[in-house]
Every structure is written in C-alpha cells, then in structure tokens.
Amino acid sequence: MSTTAAPEARPVWLWPVATTLHDQLPTDMREAWATRLHGVLDEGPDTSTLRTVHTWHADTILPLLAQAAHDEDITVFAALGDLHREAAQGRTADQDTWRTALTPVLLCLYDAAYDRTSAYAEAHAGARDYALANGFAETEADGYGHEYARLSSDANARSCAEAHAEAVGGALARAYATDGCEAYAETFPDAHLRAVVRAMRGRGEPVPATRLAEGLLRALASAEPPTR
Numbered sequence: 001m002s003t004t005a006a007p008e009a010r011p012v013w014l015w016p017v018a019t020t021l022h023d024q025l026p027t028d029m030r031e032a033w034a035t036r037l038h039g040v041l042d043e044g045p046d047t048s049t050l051r052t053v054h055t056w057h058a059d060t061i062l063p064l065l066a067q068a069a070h071d072e073d074i075t076v077f078a079a080l081g082d083l084h085r086e087a088a089q090g091r092t093a094d095q096d097t098w099r100t101a102l103t104p105v106l107l108c109l110y111d112a113a114y115d116r117t118s119a120y121a122e123a124h125a126g127a128r129d130y131a132l133a134n135g136f137a138e139t140e141a142d143g144y145g146h147e148y149a150r151l152s153s154d155a156n157a158r159s160c161a162e163a164h165a166e167a168v169g170g171a172l173a174r175a176y177a178t179d180g181c182e183a184y185a186e187t188f189p190d191a192h193l194r195a196v197v198r199a200m201r202g203r204g205e206p207v208p209a210t211r212l213a214e215g216l217l218r219a220l221a222s223a224e225p226p227t228r
Contacts, residue, residue, distance in 0.1 A: 010041075010047075011048070011185075012181055012182055013189050014047065016188075016190035017190050017193055018034075018037060018216070019190070020194060021212060022213075024194075024197055024212075025210060025213055026207065026210070036217060037220075040217055040221050045223035047181075047220070048181070049090075049181070050176065050179050051087070051088050051090070052219045052222075053184060053219075054084040054087040054176075055088045055222060056219035057084045058081050058084035058085045058088060059219065060214075060215025060216070060219070061212065062077045063077075064196075064200060064205065064211060065077060065108070065109060065196065065200070067205070068200045068202075068203035068204075068205050076108060083098060087179075092176060092179055094177055095173045095174055095176075099170060099173040102172055102173055103169050106161070106169050107161045107162065107165045109161075109196065109199055110161035110195060111161040112198075112202055112203065113195040113199040114156070114157040114160050115198070116153050120150070120153045121149075123148055123149035123153055124145040124146055127145040128141045131145065164195075168187060171186065172184075172187050196208070196212065197209055197212070
C-alpha cells in the first residue's frame with residue numbers, strides 16, 4: 001500500500017493497522033480503499049489523540065465481535081463499548097477501569113481467534129499414532145485421538161487467551177488511560193486486528209476486513225480537524 005501522505009499527518013499506530021487491513025481486503029478492493037484512506041487523511045483529521053481509535057472500536061470492532069460471539073459472551077462488550085464512547089468524547093477512564101473492562105473482551109477475542117481446527121487435527125493425529133504404536137486397535141486409537149484432541153485443544157485455547165489478555169490488557173489499559181498514540185502503537189494493534197479478523201471468520205462472518213476497513217474510514221472522517 002502506498003504511504004505518500006505527509007509523515008507528520010500519520011499517527012504512529014495508523015500505518016501498521018492500515019497495512020494489515022489493506023492486505024486482508026479482497027484484492028480487487030485494496031487500491032480503491034487505499035486511495036480513499038489517503039483522501040480522508042488529506043482532509044486533516046485530528047489524529048493526535050486516540051479518539052479515532054475509540055470511535056472505531058465503539059462503532060465497528062466491538063459491535064462486530066458481539067455479533068460473532070456466543071450468546072453467553074455478548075454482555076461483556078457493553079461495558080468496554082461505553083468506555084470507548086466516553087473516551088471518544090474526551091472523557092477517558094483510569095487504567096484500572098479500562099483493565100477491568102478489557103479483560104473479559106480480550107479473553108473472548110483470543111479464545112475465538114485460536115485456530116482450533118489445526119490444533120485439533122494435529123493433536124488427534126499425534127495421539128492416534130501414539131495409541132497405534134502402543135497396541136491399540138485402529139478404531140480404539142482413533143477414539144483416543146479424538147478425546148485427547150478435544151481436551152487439549154480446549155485447554156490450549158484457554159491458556160492462549162489468558163496469556164494474551166494478561167500481556168495485552170495491561171498495555172492497552174495504560175495507552176487508553178493516558179491517551180497515548182505511541183503507547184497504543186506499542187501494543188501491536190495490527191496483531192490485535194488480525195486476531196479480530198480470525199475470530200470473526202471463525203464465527204462465519206463474511207469478508208470481515210471489509211467492514212473493519214470501512215469502519216476505520218468512517219472513524220477518521222468523523223474526527224474534527226485540530227485547532228490551529
């Protein structure tokens with residue numbers, strides 16, 4: 001993706017996120033979207049704070065994740081959405097409040113983003129081969145492989161989600177509480193975005209990057225130009 005816009009107009013978090021979105025879009029949409037992004041940035045929206053990020057999360061990312069979530073998980077998105085909407089108006093919460101709201105959402109996100117299909121297949125094959133090597137009949141070995149794969153893939157998904165929520169949650173809470181663009185960039189928002197795309201695809205969301213990319217453009221377009 002071309003990045004010919006003036007460097008001073010670029011918040012440090014934007015181009016890793018924009019590049020990830022660009023790469024995730026259908027190939028026939030990429031260049032048109034990049035052109036529109038540069039056009040929005042040429043209007044000079046204020047990207048010196050994280051208000052655009054908060055708008056994008058509140059209006060696009062969290063609603064899409066809530067749509068793709070299991071019914072029992074939907075309520076965890078409301079509190080975080082409220083914080084993002086408040087922060088988009090310049091009223092950001094303290095770090096502990098952000099961390100409390102972020103943790104259950106991150107747990108849901110990274111659990112949904114975990115590649116259970118590949119993990120299950122690998123665990124099943126390994127356990128089945130082990131059983132066959134130790135004298136199990138073929139049918140028994142296959143059943144053993146499925147049981148092991150079910151238990152291990154669920155446990156690994158939980159462990160992965162907990163590790164990511166612990167690592168990312170604190171950094172995001174600090175960035176949001178301090179309204180720090182550089183601090184937010186250091187949380188690797190492009191990796192977070194890829195997890196969002198995987199989670200949505202895992203729940204059957206068609207072309208999730210398209211909706212995320214459009215939401216980012218709307219968030220940027222809604223930002224007021226900085227006061228001169």
